[in-house]
Amino acid sequence: MTFSQTTKQEILKTIRHIRGCCATSFLTAVLKSIGSLTLGYKSFGFALESDNHEMLTFCKHLAEVNLGITAEIESSNLNVKGDAMYSCEFVGNIGEKLALVYRDDDGTMQINNNVDELLPKSDCCKRAFIQGLFVASGSVVIPLGTDDLAESETRGKYHLELRIANHQFAKAVQQLFSEWSFHTLERKNRTILYLKESEKIADFLVYMGAMSASLKLENVIIGRSLRNTANRQSNCISANIDKAIQASEKQLNAIATLRQKGLFDSLSDQLKEIALLREEFPEAGLEELANRLGISKSGANHRLNRLIQLSQQD
Numbered sequence: 134m135t136f137s138q139t140t141k142q143e144i145l146k147t148i149r150h151i152r153g154c155c156a157t158s159f160l161t162a163v164l165k166s167i168g169s170l171t172l173g174y175k176s177f178g179f180a181l182e183s184d185n186h187e188m189l190t191f192c193k194h195l196a197e198v199n200l201g202i203t204a205e206i207e208s209s210n211l212n213v214k215g216d217a218m219y220s221c222e223f224v225g226n227i228g229e230k231l232a233l234v235y236r237d238d239d240g241t242m243q244i245n246n247n248v249d250e251l252l253p254k255s256d257c258c259k260r261a262f263i264q265g266l267f268v269a270s271g272s273v274v275i276p277l278g279t280d281d282l283a284e285s286e287t288r289g290k291y292h293l294e295l296r297i298a299n300h301q302f303a304k305a306v307q308q309l310f311s312e313w314s315f316h317t318l319e320r321k322n323r324t325i326l327y328l329k330e331s332e333k334i335a336d337f338l339v340y341m342g343a344m345s346a347s348l349k350l351e352n353v354i355i356g357r358s359l360r361n362t363a364n365r366q367s368n369c370i371s372a373n374i375d376k377a378i379q380a381s382e383k384q385l386n387a388i389a390t391l392r393q394k395g396l397f398d399s400l401s402d403q404l405k406e407i408a409l410l411r412e413e414f415p416e417a418g419l420e421e422l423a424n425r426l427g428i429s430k431s432g433a434n435h436r437l438n439r440l441i442q443l444s445q446q447d
């Protein structure tokens with residue numbers, strides 16, 4: 134199963150006991166995002182089509198318990214990806230009960246374009262609403278690779294989105310959930326509300342009740358950041374080694390210059406001592422040289438710098 138699928142499964146499990154206002158809110162979100170109108174004998178009906186059988190069963194259950202409306206779930210054609218698809222047809226005026234449609238003065242059924250009427254009014258329903266939207270028309274992708282190859286291939290791919298067919302509805306949802314600062318883009322006549330910041334996606338999963346999914350994501354975030362730190366540290370160590378080698382070369386050049394100029398023998402014993410040691414151990418670090426001489430690091434550094442100074446004098 135994909136990460137999206139397990140996340141949806143987890144959300145459905147957390148909300149299996151919702152009822153009343155929240156159940157209505159959940160159904161409204163699902164029907165508004167993926168529902169389609171069907172023409173019945175006397176009225177409009179509503180049908181859902183999805184590869185998520187569990188979600189359809191849950192919607193059927195909610196409609197029966199909370200609205201007294203029955204539904205029938207059947208297998209339908211495979212989708213373009215070859216996944217099994219199911220349809221759920223509601224028997225009864227679920228559209229009117231959820232205010233998705235209304236009867237005008239002539240008694241003709243109209244689609245309710247006043248999206249504000251469809252939005253949840255209280256916090257409990259707000260959560261149920263976004264859970265419905267996500268389970269019906271959302272997806273989430275995280276980089277699951279653990280080795281370095283997968284790391285580079287999936288770099289930065291944290292993405293959670295809600296695909297909404299009605300632009301006006303999408304805007305209203307974005308506004309209602311403004312605390313999440315959804316980004317938007319238009320794709321194939323749909324408005325996509327999406328998050329791409331890993332920490333925000335993790336928080337959003339918690340908000341939707343998908344705790345395990347959020348923990349899994351947190352582990353990926355931590356794993357990646359540890360690897361990044363390790364990379365930075367090893368870069369840092371090699372940079373320090375480079376610096377030490379450069380310093381040593383500079384000191385050796387200075388000593389060679391002093392010898393060429395015939396100044397070596399006139400150096401103080403202290404400077405001669407460290408110059409000879411540097412020549413003997415060109416790869417030694419400052420600390421090692423200091424230890425061999427039984428002096429402090431800063432003392433050793435001072436003497437080596439003095440050699441460089443003297444070599445540069447005319």
Ligand SMILES: [Zn+2]
Nearest residue numbers: 154155257258
């Ligand atoms: Zn509620």
